[in-house]
Amino acid sequence: MVPVEYYLGLSIVLFSLVALGVLILRNAIIIFMSVELMLNSANLTFVAFANQYQLISGQIFVFFVMAVAAAEVAVGLALIVAIFQTKQSIDVDQINLLKG
Amino acid sequence: MLLLEEAVSNGPQLFWLVPWVVFIPVIGLLINIIFGIRLPEKVVGTIASLASGLAFVVAVLLAVSLVSNPEGEVVTLAEWIRIGDFQVRWAFQVDTLSVTMMLLVSGVGTLIHIYSIGYMHEDVRHNGDPKRFRRFFVYMNLFIAAMMILVSSDNYLMLFVGWEGVGLCSYLLIGFWFEKGKDGIGNAVAAKKAMVTNRIGDFGVLLALFFMFWGFGSLDFHTVFEKAPEVAEAAPWIIAAITLAMLLGVTGKSAQIPLYVWLPDAMAGPTPVSALIHAATMVTAGVYLIARSAELYIQVPQVQNVVALVGAATALFAATIAVGQFDIKKVLAYSTVSQLGFMVAAVGMGAFVAGMFHLIAHAFFKGLLFLASGSVIQGVERGHHHVEHDEKLKKTLKGHSHDFDPQDMRNMGGLRHTMKLTFWVYLIGALALAGIFPFAGFWSKDEILLDASLHNQPVFIMLLLAAFLTAFYMTRQVLLVFFGKSRSSAAQYAKESPPTMTIPLIILAFLSTVGGALNLPGLHTFGHWVEETIEHQEAPEFALVIAAIASLVALVAILLGWWLYSRRYNQLQELPSGKRPDDPLRQLLGPVFTALINKWWVDELYQLVILRPYAALSRFLAEQVDWRFWHDWFHEKVIANGYIGLAYFLSDKFDLRVIDGAANGLATVTQRFAGSLRRIQTGYVRNYALSVFLGLVLILAYLFFR
Numbered sequence: 001m002v003p004v005e006y007y008l009g010l011s012i013v014l015f016s017l018v019a020l021g022v023l024i025l026r027n028a029i030i031i032f033m034s035v036e037l038m039l040n041s042a043n044l045t046f047v048a049f050a051n052q053y054q055l056i057s058g059q060i061f062v063f064f065v066m067a068v069a070a071a072e073v074a075v076g077l078a079l080i081v082a083i084f085q086t087k088q089s090i091d092v093d094q095i096n097l098l099k100g
Numbered sequence: 101m102l103l104l105e106e107a108v109s110n111g112p113q114l115f116w117l118v119p120w121v122v123f124i125p126v127i128g129l130l131i132n133i134i135f136g137i138r139l140p141e142k143v144v145g146t147i148a149s150l151a152s153g154l155a156f157v158v159a160v161l162l163a164v165s166l167v168s169n170p171e172g173e174v175v176t177l178a179e180w181i182r183i184g185d186f187q188v189r190w191a192f193q194v195d196t197l198s199v200t201m202m203l204l205v206s207g208v209g210t211l212i213h214i215y216s217i218g219y220m221h222e223d224v225r226h227n228g229d230p231k232r233f234r235r236f237f238v239y240m241n242l243f244i245a246a247m248m249i250l251v252s253s254d255n256y257l258m259l260f261v262g263w264e265g266v267g268l269c270s271y272l273l274i275g276f277w278f279e280k281g282k283d284g285i286g287n288a289v290a291a292k293k294a295m296v297t298n299r300i301g302d303f304g305v306l307l308a309l310f311f312m313f314w315g316f317g318s319l320d321f322h323t324v325f326e327k328a329p330e331v332a333e334a335a336p337w338i339i340a341a342i343t344l345a346m347l348l349g350v351t352g353k354s355a356q357i358p359l360y361v362w363l364p365d366a367m368a369g370p371t372p373v374s375a376l377i378h379a380a381t382m383v384t385a386g387v388y389l390i391a392r393s394a395e396l397y398i399q400v401p402q403v404q405n406v407v408a409l410v411g412a413a414t415a416l417f418a419a420t421i422a423v424g425q426f427d428i429k430k431v432l433a434y435s436t437v438s439q440l441g442f443m444v445a446a447v448g449m450g451a452f453v454a455g456m457f458h459l460i461a462h463a464f465f466k467g468l469l470f471l472a473s474g475s476v477i478q479g480v481e482r483g484h485h486h487v488e489h490d491e492k493l494k495k496t497l498k499g500h501s502h503d504f505d506p507q508d509m510r511n512m513g514g515l516r517h518t519m520k521l522t523f524w525v526y527l528i529g530a531l532a533l534a535g536i537f538p539f540a541g542f543w544s545k546d547e548i549l550l551d552a553s554l555h556n557q558p559v560f561i562m563l564l565l566a567a568f569l570t571a572f573y574m575t576r577q578v579l580l581v582f583f584g585k586s587r588s589s590a591a592q593y594a595k596e597s598p599p600t601m602t603i604p605l606i607i608l609a610f611l612s613t614v615g616g617a618l619n620l621p622g623l624h625t626f627g628h629w630v631e632e633t634i635e636h637q638e639a640p641e642f643a644l645v646i647a648a649i650a651s652l653v654a655l656v657a658i659l660l661g662w663w664l665y666s667r668r669y670n671q672l673q674e675l676p677s678g679k680r681p682d683d684p685l686r687q688l689l690g691p692v693f694t695a696l697i698n699k700w701w702v703d704e705l706y707q708l709v710i711l712r713p714y715a716a717l718s719r720f721l722a723e724q725v726d727w728r729f730w731h732d733w734f735h736e737k738v739i740a741n742g743y744i745g746l747a748y749f750l751s752d753k754f755d756l757r758v759i760d761g762a763a764n765g766l767a768t769v770t771q772r773f774a775g776s777l778r779r780i781q782t783g784y785v786r787n788y789a790l791s792v793f794l795g796l797v798l799i800l801a802y803l804f805f806r
Contacts, residue, residue, distance in 0.1 A: 023790050031785075092785040099783025 007048030014041040028080050028090040035076075039069050114165040115173040117158050118192040121202055121248045124154045129241035136234040145217030148237035152213045152244050156206035162199045170196060170632040174254045174322070181257075188319055193254035197456070197633040201251035201388055204460055208380045208467050209244050211604040215471050216240065216372040218600030222478055223370055227277050236276060236370065243269035247381055251388060256309055256319040259389070263305060263353065266382045271295045273373040274366045281368055290368040297362035301352015305389075308345035311338055325395035332399035343396055343403040346389060347410065354386025356414045356444055360437045361703060367429040371474030374429060379436045379470050380463035387440065387459050390447040394634045398450060405556070407448030412552075412562040415441030417700075419569035423576065423685070424696025427507045428473050431577050435533065436466055438566055442548050445559055451551035452634045453627040457619045458544035460626075464615045465532035465541055468608035472526040475597040475605065476581060479519045480506040484590035493589075504590060509580040510682050511591060516582040518594040521602050523582045525609040530578050532612040534571035535654050540615030542651070547619070550646045564653060571654040575661025583666060585673070664688075 014037060021034040043062045050058025084090050128151020136144045166172060172195035181188040192198075216236065224230045246265025253259040275291030282289075309319060315331050315338035316324045332339050350356060355363035366378045377383070390397060390407065397404050415438045422434035439462050446455035484504055487493055505511060516523040532539035535546070545567060552560035586592040596602070619626035621642030668684045686693045695701065 019793060023786055023793065026786075095785065096783030098781060098788075 004048050004052045007044060011041045011045045011048070014044070026091050026093050028083065028092050031092065032073075032076050032080065036069060036073070039065055113169070113173075114161045115169075115175055115194045117161055118175050118194050118252060119177050120158045121155045121162075121206065121252060122245050124158065125151045125241040125245040125248065127151065129238045129245070132234055132238050132241070136238070139234075141221060141230075141233050142217065144234050144237055145213070145220075148241050149210060149213040149217065151241050152206055152210040155244060155248065156203070156210050159199060159202035159206050162194055163203060166194070166196055166199055166632075170629075172196065172199075172633070186313070186317060188255055188257045190258060191254040192252045193321060194252070195633040196629050196631075197388075197392060198252050200456065200460070200630065202248060204463050205244065205247045205251060205381045208463050208608075209240075209247075209376055211607055212372050212376040212380075212467065212471065213237070213240060215375075215474075215601050215604040216370075218598045219372055219471075219474055219478065220370065221600075222481075226478075226481060227280060232276070236273075239269055239272050239276070240372075240376070243273070243377060243382070247385070250385055254321055256312060256321070256324075259392075260302075260305060260309060263349075263385060263389075264302065266377070266385060267295070267298045267302065267353070270298070270366065270377050270382055273377060274369040276369055276373065287368040290362075290365040294362040294366050297359050298352045301349045301359055304345045304348025304350075304352065308342045308349065311342045311345060314338065315342065321392070328395045328399055336400065339396055340400045340403055343393070343400055344406070346393060346396075347403070347407055350386030350389060350407075350444065351410065352386075353389075354383050354440045354444060355437045356386070356410050356441060357417060360414060360418065361706060363437055364430055364433040364699070367427070367433050371429065371470060371477065374433070375467045375470035375474070378433070379466040383436065383440055384443065384459045384463065387443040387447055387455055390444070391452045391456055391634060394447075394450075394452050397447075404448050404450060408445045408552075408556055408559050409448075411441045411443070411445030411448050412559040412566075413441070414438065415445060415566040416562045416569070417441075419566040419573065421696055421699045422573045423569060424683075424693055424699075426509050426682070426697075427505075428476060428509050428512070428577065428581060429470070429507055431509075431573060432466070432469055432473060435469075435570065435573065436462075438570060439466065439533070441566065442545065442563060445563060446548040446551060449551050449555045449559065451548065451555075453619070453624075453630050454544070454547035454551050456630055457626055458548055460618065461532070461540035461544040461612075461615045464608055465529045465539070465612040468525060468605060468612050469529040469533065471601070471605055471608065472522050472529060475522045475601055476512070476515060476519065476526070476594075477506050478597060478601075479515065479522065479594040480512060480588075480590050482595040483518070483593035486593045486595070487589045504588070506590065509577065511588040512581045512586075513584045513588075513591055514582070514586040515591060515594055518592075519582075519596050521596060522605070525602075525605045526582065527578060528609045528612055530574040532615075534574045534658065535567055535650055536571075536658075537647075537651060538613075538616060540612050542647075543616030543619065543621075546642075546647050546650055547640075549650050550640050550643055553643075553646055554640055564649070567650060568653045568657045571657035572661045575658045576665050579661065579665035579669070584669065 018034040018037040018041065022031050022038070025031050025034065043065055046058045046062045046065070050056065050062075080090055083095060087094055128148055131147050131151075132139075132144055136147075139147075172193070174191050174193055176189050176191040178190045179187065180190050220233055220236050224233045224236075243266060246262050246269055248262070250259055250262025250266060253262060271291050271294055274294050275288050278288040278291065279285075281287035312319060312324060315335065316327050318324060318327075328339065348359075351359040363378055363383065367374055369378070397407070418434045418437035418441060422431050422438060425431045425434060439458070443455045443458050443462070446452075446458060484506060528539065532541040535541045549560065549563055549567070552563050664684045672680055672684060681687055683693065685696075689696070698704075
């Protein structure tokens with residue numbers, strides 16, 4: 001049996017990588033994908049602990065997260081399409097209407 | 101009447117009636133004010149006369165009560181002022197002195213009211229405003245009420261209320277025809293003069309009151325007189341100050357030197373007013389005041405001396421002026437000043453009974469003379485009117501002019517034929533004034549002269565000279581008015597007055613004849629009566645020598661007057677009118693007579709010495725001090741400019757700099773802060789994401805390391 005630390009380690013590495021991706025990438029689609037991966041790394045942590053403590057609630061939570069992520073994808077992709085239609089670009093650096 | 105019988109039989113106590121001597125005239129005047137406008141003249145006059153008459157009845161009842169209880173009583177009506185220990189009440193003093201004055205005021209007042217019904221009936225028509233008839237009687241009743249307050253009060257403050265009240269009535273009645281007189285303002289000016297001159301005197305009375313409050317702590321007669329001896333011992337100067345200040349008031353109200361000048365001008369009022377206020381009653385208030393304050397005056401003999409000298413000097417001085425007057429009322433006015441001088445001299449010498457006795461006798465005969473002169477004036481006016489409205493007669497008569505002074509004695513003459521009754525009563529009045537036996541004036545004047553001869557020789561000589569002049573100018577007046585030929589058509593056609601006027605004349609003539617019986621030598625009825633109130637009396641016994649000297653002086657004066665104004669005057673009438681002097685004395689005395697006609701130029705002197713500098717001072721104060729200093733400099737420069745400067749400072753420096761600066765500064769600081777904050781808002785999604793991430797990390801770190 002793989003000890004839980006390994007799962008956690010993988011989860012941390014994955015989360016850090018995709019968080020860094022969110023912070024430094026400019027393509028909205030990739031940022032969006034990175035966010036999905038962040039959710040997945042969290043899911044990995046959930047199932048790892050659920051397995052270790054033999055608790056079903058962790059696994060149920062993962063289902064919720066996946067459901068929410070699916071909904072989020074629908075909204076997020078719609079937003080990206082809308083942005084692309086107005087800006088002809090999905091570079092987030094060009095969407096800076098909030099600049100003070 | 102029942103009241104009276106009860107009064108006589110039981111030794112009555114009717115003192116509680118005393119407030120009614122004031123209330124009744126007030127009720128009378130209220131009735132006339134409210135309903136008088138709709139009432140006919142006769143009713144208005146009757147109401148006013150009744151008001152005065154009922155006051156007289158009350159006074160009689162009081163006198164009757166005093167016979168059995170001569171010490172009198174103080175009737176308190178209400179409390180007026182109370183400040184700590186000091187209190188003043190509305191209280192009426194019933195004693196022989198006050199009741200004497202009440203009897204006199206209401207008695208003579210009633211006769212004059214009745215006379216006025218007839219007199220004012222014509223007067224308001226001559227002057228062309230019949231509606232003023234009612235106003236006259238309202239003022240007259242008001243005067244009676246005020247005079248009653250004056251004589252019946254039991255303290256000096258209430259006395260002062262009456263004192264001012266009669267002054268007000270005097271002012272109102274002198275200015276009764278305020279739109280008439282010289283230049284249309286002559287009467288108003290005379291009224292103002294009386295008011296202002298009296299104010300100077302009233303200032304003296306007020307000062308006396310203040311001193312009295314200081315020295316005695318009370319204004320009640322009773323307290324003040326009781327304390328007088330001890331205060332006189334401790335601080336005699338206070339009593340001297342009180343009495344001297346009071347003397348100033350007396351010179352104002354009783355027309356003594358130096359404040360007598362208003363009284364002759366007061367003749368601008370209707371003649372009944374001259375009789376009532378300016379001869380019989382109000383002007384004697386000063387004499388009453390001194391007699392009332394006898395307890396104070398006897399403490400300071402030096403002041404008494406001053407009073408006596410002022411009185412005697414006035415008596416002599418005014419008598420000389422009376423010799424040179426041509427206006428029938430002016431002669432009587434100066435005669436009144438002179439006779440008041442006699443009274444003041446008498447009370448000044450401590451002869452209070454003699455002074456009060458002369459006051460009463462004088463009220464009778466001078467009231468009579470004034471009323472009779474009113475009758476003469478209206479008689480002449482009637483004659484003038486008669487000629488004026490008869491065109492045929494007007495053409496046949498020479499020298500009839502429209503402008504005509506019915507008071508000028510040079511326009512009279514021969515009136516004894518046309519106005520018989522007036523002539524006889526006038527003659528009685530004149531003889532009484534001249535001091536001829538057995539008329540009232542003989543007895544009263546003789547008593548004063550007797551006292552003067554015993555106490556004060558200079559006063560005696562001055563008074564004797566004044567008595568000589570008195571007899572002389574009265575002879576002159578009677579001869580000029582009633583004897584010789586008529587010197588104008590108006591006098592020729594003069595008509596006698598109606599009974600409402602002549603009946604009071606007859607009554608007063610009777611009183612002037614027998615008035616001396618009040619205080620006959622040996623009996624001293626009046627003396628004993630007044631002694632109940634004023635002690636310290638020594639009644640000198642009748643001295644035949646003095647009486648003989650006084651009578652002799654009067655007779656000589658009458659003979660001299662007769663020689664000048666009957667014999668010599670008729671001779672002068674023969675001369676052609678251009679060279680004919682209007683008065684025999686003009687030839688004899690020359691410039692002195694001019695001085696007499698011009699009243700020794702006292703008015704001009706006052707004008708020069710007092711009024712002009714006073715006006716100049718007023719102008720200086722008004723123009724320089726008030727206008728230029730206060731208004732132009734102080735108000736405009738100091739206050740207004742200072743205020744503007746302060747406002748400028750506040751608006752420009754304080755408001756703009758400090759307040760606005762604070763508000764704007766706050767705004768600027770906020771703006772700058774916001775400006776620096778806005779750099780954070782880059783608008784880059786990644787920056788926000790980083791913020792969220794860092795925030796999350798911080799929160800987690802906090803939770804972890806907590």
